[in-house]
Amino acid sequence: SGHDLVSKLELLCKGGFSEVYTGECRSTSTPVVIKHISKKDVEFVKVNCQGNVYDEILEVVLMEQAAGRLCDGSFENPAVIGLMDIFHLKTEVIIVMERLPDTVDGLDYICEEPVPEGQAKVIFKQIVNAALLMHKNGVFHRDLKLNNILLNRNKGTPEVRIIDFGCGDFIENEPFRDFYGTPVYEPPEHIREETYKAEATTVWQIGVMLYIICTMDSFDTLVYMEEDNEVVENVSMECNDFLSQCLALDPMQRPTLEDLLLHPCVFHILKHMYPVLYHISCRTS
Template sequence: MMKAAGKLVRGGHHNPAIIELVDVFELRDEVLMIMELLNDTMDLVDYSTINDLTIQEHQVKDIINQIINAAVTMHRNGVFHRDIKADNILITSTNGTQTVKIIDFGCSDWVKDKPYYDYKGTFAFAPPEYFSCKKYHAEQTTVWQIGILLHNLYSDDIIDTFEFISEEQQTINHLSRLGKSFASQCLRMDSALRPRLEDLLKHPWFKV
């Protein structure tokens, strides 16, 4: 997993939304990864809490767009982050413009066509197919986690996969019709029906 993370973050300069790797030290029992130092940032949990009453949909849309583009870069480089959540998204805000940095590749793995069976990452945000079938795929999981992330940015209550499955109705307050359409595609219970990451970028939500 650490080799996968190292391969990606070494090339992080190709996507500004991925934290860069400064150096790697291989010790006897562990690998130390020295990452770039980020100033004046906060994670998306704190950012959304502080800006709860003022954050606009176009700002959220831009954040989600940056995350998806970073995820596309990850998967093209063969790296599955596996733990996309608000705690692992850092935000820098300058003159009303938000810049994303995805951090914490400690749960990452190589992208593969075959399913994964051992879940690593935040268990509460694992995709529903893991709980029903005990297996999951890289891209469908990333899409699911992006959907949960968006849902929680625009919902009165923070939910995880368990709560999403158990609720009879899932409503996302204050989000436009196109935004709700985007979220619902990410959060399809059948993983085979979820869009690919690159197809998410073509959603009409990003055109308005």
Template sequence: MVLREDNRVPATKRKASRPPEAPGKRSRDAGEPAAVSAETVRERKRESCSEQLSTTETPGSCDVQPSSSNPSTPRQDNGDTYTSASESRARFERKYLQLQMLGVAIKHIPKGKVETQPVFHLGKVLQVPLEVLLMMKAAGRPASAGKSAVVSFLDWYDLEQEVLLVMERPVPSVDLFTYILNNDGPLEEDTALSIMKQLVGAVLHMHSNGVFHRDIKSENILIQTGSDGLRVRIIDFGCGCILTDGAYRKFSGTPDYAPPEFYVCGSYEAGPTTVWQLGVLLYEMLDGLPQFTTTEFICDSIRFSSELSCGCLDLLNLCLAVDPSERATLEQLQQHPCIRHSA
């Protein structure tokens, strides 16, 4: 792809963009304000797990504190004969007190939106939420909390109308979307490349453990701050699936970030899709105002800043090659000089 010059305007002057609709994609709100506020951009991007580019509601979460000082072990409260929904709720309420801004988070998922997988455990076949299995494959068991780039799963409960997932909540941290906006402009290249290096390592680890996240975006990346610097933590596996070598036909994730091959051929693969989404993140970090859409990029409506270093421009072009066969692999990204020499 040819490098393109920058024609950006100040963030306060930007207009919300709307890409051409793809087949099967639900229409967005007709009216959008001329000026893009942080909240407007956030609302535009909160399009979560979609199938065939149709959007669905994103389950919410809240912060909690364990009612016991002992760390929990994962319970498979799946509502079968040995654990009723009422017993599961009672156990949850005994263990957790819902508060604010503490070290544990709870994700509430409507029962009808929970995909499960059968798991053989203690002589029984249990239906376990796929998201639980993916998090445990990606981050390990609860005892490994805090050690992985993936936020650790701690516990889950099957209630009457919803399933609750209890997860580690890194403190202090903020999602990458907010981190970019709070920076009031593009991130420094060194900072963006440091985040990128951690992300590449994290997704390589996930793929090696058979996990395809499918929705790598700024809202699903936490930036944990501390004396050792910035640390990347990946959240929300609600659109994820078990990794396969073949092509996927139904898209699950944020429609704006669907790879070009899905629009062109109706299929996509795990590696090239993840590289594409990492390229989108790098663009947004270096651009300063997240508003990328694949359809606009294909139409040549998104430009790279001419002020970026040659290394960053090369990395962007390798990630955002429209033809997936010309896109870098995750392993090639890890060996790119900008990534390899990043702190």
């Protein structure tokens, strides 16, 4: 069983349908993340592999497809957490995933010390790029938030990993009406009882995460909709512009993920980190 192969160290977090532990493989001592989900809460989807049809865990299929590891022609997306193993037990399913050394989630990361704007831009360049690749691979995470972004602290540049596809769906199923995710981060169009689309929602949730980092305050969509939202203090004009575009109450007014990659708030980071990509972008934009 999975318990024979991995050992649990400590509870990382507990959600409505699962418990997540840090641990390690007994045979190799490799650090891992271990997610326990009760069988009754697991959603399955049929997968066709080489002519044979299998029932597979929807969350796992979404995670693997978001990373570009399932279908030919998919885009490789290393920012998605890596799957290591799955165990089907009598009453629960165990999903074993990679664990980067010295890693915390985004909320813990910003609580340890304030994040300078330059570092926040580097982080968000990675998040926007990862979200764009997820969408190109046909996957809608639907619950992007700082708790679901892992960052390692042992490098000069924090490395992003996106986790928890338990609320996700395939983009081809849009427009969506029912919301699965964190209610306080839901897009305004859902509060207005309209349908919502994948890309506009992901852009909204990227804006929410940056807003929390810039203000070091909580966020609630309903409160944001009712407030006269002013410029965020102590950040640059381009950062404020990025926020106001992502947090447009009208989803039609929000930029696309590709637009966000070309926004000065992350484009200058693109130029610094990936000069070849920067020149390609200049030629194609």
